[in-house]
Amino acid sequence: MFAHTLPPSPFDHGEDASVIPPEAERPEAPVILVRDLSFSYGDSLVLEQVNLSITPGEFVGLVGPNAGGKSTLLKLILGLLAPQTGQIRVLGQPPRQVTRRIGYVPQFPSFPRDFPISVEQAVAMGRLGIGPMLGWQRAADRDAARRALEEVEALDLARRRIGTLSGGQLQRVLLARALAGEPEILILDEPTANIDQRVESDVFDLLAVLNRRLTILLVSHDIAFISDYVSRVACLNRTLIYHGTDAVNAETIQQLYGGHVRLVAHRHSR
Amino acid sequence: MSEFLSALSEHAFLQTALLAGLLASLGCGVIGTFVVVKRIAFMAGGIAHSVLGGMGAALYYGFDPLLGALLAAILSALLIGTVRLFWKMQEDTLIGALWAIGMAVGILFIAKTPGYATDLMSFLFGNILLVPTRELWFMAGLDLVLMLTVALFYRQFLAVTFDEEFARLRGVPVTFFYLLLLCLVAVTVVLLIQVVGLILVIALLTLPAAIAGHYVHSLGGMMVIATLLGGLFTSLGLGLSYGPDLPAGPTMILLAGGVYVLSALLSRFLTWRGALRQATRA
Numbered sequence A: 001m002f003a004h005t006l007p008p009s010p011f012d013h014g015e016d017a018s019v020i021p022p023e024a025e026r027p028e029a030p031v032i033l034v035r036d037l038s039f040s041y042g043d044s045l046v047l048e049q050v051n052l053s054i055t056p057g058e059f060v061g062l063v064g065p066n067a068g069g070k071s072t073l074l075k076l077i078l079g080l081l082a083p084q085t086g087q088i089r090v091l092g093q094p095p096r097q098v099t100r101r102i103g104y105v106p107q108f109p110s111f112p113r114d115f116p117i118s119v120e121q122a123v124a125m126g127r128l129g130i131g132p133m134l135g136w137q138r139a140a141d142r143d144a145a146r147r148a149l150e151e152v153e154a155l156d157l158a159r160r161r162i163g164t165l166s167g168g169q170l171q172r173v174l175l176a177r178a179l180a181g182e183p184e185i186l187i188l189d190e191p192t193a194n195i196d197q198r199v200e201s202d203v204f205d206l207l208a209v210l211n212r213r214l215t216i217l218l219v220s221h222d223i224a225f226i227s228d229y230v231s232r233v234a235c236l237n238r239t240l241i242y243h244g245t246d247a248v249n250a251e252t253i254q255q256l257y258g259g260h261v262r263l264v265a266h267r268h269s270r
Numbered sequence B: 001m002s003e004f005l006s007a008l009s010e011h012a013f014l015q016t017a018l019l020a021g022l023l024a025s026l027g028c029g030v031i032g033t034f035v036v037v038k039r040i041a042f043m044a045g046g047i048a049h050s051v052l053g054g055m056g057a058a059l060y061y062g063f064d065p066l067l068g069a070l071l072a073a074i075l076s077a078l079l080i081g082t083v084r085l086f087w088k089m090q091e092d093t094l095i096g097a098l099w100a101i102g103m104a105v106g107i108l109f110i111a112k113t114p115g116y117a118t119d120l121m122s123f124l125f126g127n128i129l130l131v132p133t134r135e136l137w138f139m140a141g142l143d144l145v146l147m148l149t150v151a152l153f154y155r156q157f158l159a160v161t162f163d164e165e166f167a168r169l170r171g172v173p174v175t176f177f178y179l180l181l182l183c184l185v186a187v188t189v190v191l192l193i194q195v196v197g198l199i200l201v202i203a204l205l206t207l208p209a210a211i212a213g214h215y216v217h218s219l220g221g222m223m224v225i226a227t228l229l230g231g232l233f234t235s236l237g238l239g240l241s242y243g244p245d246l247p248a249g250p251t252m253i254l255l256a257g258g259v260y261v262l263s264a265l266l267s268r269f270l271t272w273r274g275a276l277r278q279a280t281r282a
Helices: A009-015 A070-078 A095-101 A119-127 A139-151 A167-180 A197-210 A250-257 B002-010 B012-038 B041-061 B065-086 B088-111 B116-125 B133-152 B154-162 B164-169 B174-215 B219-242 B248-281
Strands: A032-041 A044-054 A059-063 A085-090 A102-105 A185-189 A215-220 A232-237 A239-243
Touching (some): A070 A085, A070 A215, A095 A102, A102 A167, A119 A167, A167 A185, A167 A197, B012 B041, B012 B133, B012 B154, B041 B088, B041 B116, B041 B174
């Protein structure tokens, strides 16, 4: 919706070669590489000529208005959707072949809250695809689940039923499920949309710690908040432009959201 | 009831009936739990009813109706599952159509087969007292297939019923296991048809598991409790119907239905009282 009312100018230069840093500036191969990607649902073009390159160890925040294509881009990177034009490489391979090496935290839990399952069992499902295929959950999977819960400081919830958790607790458990599979990349879709601000900063502090060993791609609508934490912000509204956190200013936000957004003052701690 | 117990030791057909009920409850407990937590009762109903097509055709061409039922149940499970996975827009209408088409085909076949009336009634409402001994072996075989499949792929079935999207991301072949689960539902339907008939199958497939779900909060626990409840309802229903010479199937279902309604009210009351206690303590 926003895409059609926006002036095209800020995005015209967004797809040139400068978006992907030249080879010399990249010491390591990108963990996520998106090239000339376009995607549409029926008649509506959701993504147009998107280019994105994420190097190991980065913490990239993907922001943009609702219906700007953020979730679609994530689904394509996760291999849940197939690109119509363009190319995606994750860890150097087509997404479908490496989804097990990605930890994914969805915006909304895609399961019924009243499902009869304990937190520990739900987290252990992050281990699927590791080890032998047949049989019950093994002790090794339970241990990994408990380690992941400990890492997100939610080990005390292990025996609880999933339906009894608060929004913030559930978010930690979903993060633990993603970590249980020992991923190399962590992808989060609006992880803090349904929790209050205090818990939100706890989650981000946790992500900052995880970023020491994982590459993180995080979708958010809250550009002001995430720029304190991420190493780079990518702005997506059908097409993609991105910059370091310092470049996120009132003008960018206006371009992106069409000028209806208050700019919240925030500090850059790093 | 005491009349039933004394008759039970004398008549082999009553012992066979009791065993048939117990064999059926194993399927209804294990697969019924998946049906309840995955909320696919409507699809299970569609599978159960369209089975009549296969039974009618088998009868007409002179095969064992149960074999026809098994083939038709699996075919209809695959059709309904494919509709659900790839044609979401009109899922309920399409399942409803398959449901009705299956029944219509069955009734046409049965109408053209001589001596249809008694067969039709026992297909629709079951006749546990007429289960031949060799069919017990058939039922035991189906149970074995069910248990083995669920035990071997327990984590995959759990993942697919809990969270399809996440299961797919973990490399689980979701489409395959979803269709396999529906095939297991189809096998269970065939197990239960002997006992309560295809119209009432859906009750034994859902009610024991739903009652169990009121009190236990793990999939395995639900399976155990639902199997025990299924055994209780079929045995007690058989016993209660024997004295006054009532049809056994509907007696079992009324029993299960009555307990379900009471249990739903009770669990509602317990939740309400728990909330009240929390509120007054605060």
